[in-house]
Amino acid sequence: MIGRLNHVAIAVPDLMAAADQYRGALGAEVGPPLDQPDHGVTVIFITLPNTKIELLYPLGDASPIAKFLDKNPAGGIHHICYEVDDLVAARDRLTATGARVLGDGTPKIGAHGKPVLFLHPKDFQGTLVELEQV
Amino acid sequence: MIGRLNHVAIAVPDLMAAADQYRGALGAEVGPPLDQPDHGVTVIFITLPNTKIELLYPLGDASPIAKFLDKNPAGGIHHICYEVDDLVAARDRLTATGARVLGDGTPKIGAHGKPVLFLHPKDFQGTLVELEQV
Numbered sequence: 001m002i003g004r005l006n007h008v009a010i011a012v013p014d015l016m017a018a019a020d021q022y023r024g025a026l027g028a029e030v031g032p033p034l035d036q037p038d039h040g041v042t043v044i045f046i047t048l049p050n051t052k053i054e055l056l057y058p059l060g061d062a063s064p065i066a067k068f069l070d071k072n073p074a075g076g077i078h079h080i081c082y083e084v085d086d087l088v089a090a091r092d093r094l095t096a097t098g099a100r101v102l103g104d105g106t107p108k109i110g111a112h113g114k115p116v117l118f119l120h121p122k123d124f125q126g127t128l129v130e131l132e133q134v
Numbered sequence: 135m136i137g138r139l140n141h142v143a144i145a146v147p148d149l150m151a152a153a154d155q156y157r158g159a160l161g162a163e164v165g166p167p168l169d170q171p172d173h174g175v176t177v178i179f180i181t182l183p184n185t186k187i188e189l190l191y192p193l194g195d196a197s198p199i200a201k202f203l204d205k206n207p208a209g210g211i212h213h214i215c216y217e218v219d220d221l222v223a224a225r226d227r228l229t230a231t232g233a234r235v236l237g238d239g240t241p242k243i244g245a246h247g248k249p250v251l252f253l254h255p256k257d258f259q260g261t262l263v264e265l266e267q268v
Contacts, residue, residue: 001161
């Protein structure tokens with residue numbers, strides 16, 4: 001069912017410092033900061049040959065990653081995203097096994113303009129998993 | 135400098151339950167458990183089209199992930215691994231920027247039989263980063 005690893009999202013306490021480090025110390029291809037007010041984050045995409053890293057920084061008062069950074073002030077890996085062909089079919093297969101989907105279970109439009117769902121980390125080895133329909 | 139994302143490693147409290155979930159609920163291609171006594175882990179590889187997920191479970195008394203699971207009993211993402219062409223050149227570039235390498239800075243043979251180094255998470259947004267020479 002799951003396809004490619006679409007991205008690894010890393011929450012960071014200083015977005016430009018993190019971007020500079022990926023560009024300088026790691027020599028990676030680092031994009032510009034992009035505000036995504038609907039998602040409460042500013043994002044920088046790092047393009048690797050086979051997938052992406054997304055550096056996330058809180059934007060606005062109700063950012064979903066503010067609490068994560070409170071608990072992890074140095075930053076940390078926030079979630080991983082797997083691609084699926086059919087998000088509703090994936091959700092139904094998952095919930096049939098007892099796995100919980102965050103929110104009301106309705107796909108939302110994610111940061112890439114595509115439908116996404118998040119799975120409950122307690123049901124997935126402590127890992128926040130995003131599914132994105134591609 | 136960094137190339138492909140080689141893998142995402144997830145430490146899990148119940149290896150077979152995690153494997154069953156990736157196989158069943160997520161429909162992924164899940165390999166058999168592999169004991170790696172030199173690294174203190176039992177590993178299951180999950181093959182995605184563009185990269186791998188490694189499920190890690192402690193093996194032996196001095197497993198490097200036992201403490202992580204003590205702190206994160208539900209499991210969690212343990213590290214990410216980037217590929218590099220020249221590990222010693224990568225190390226020298228990193229340490230020149232002030233980033234610390236774990237241990238004595240000498241590449242070790244990693245779980246895939248290739249030279250690896252780990253970077254200090256405090257220098258990389260709270261993320262444990264492995265570099266593997268491919």
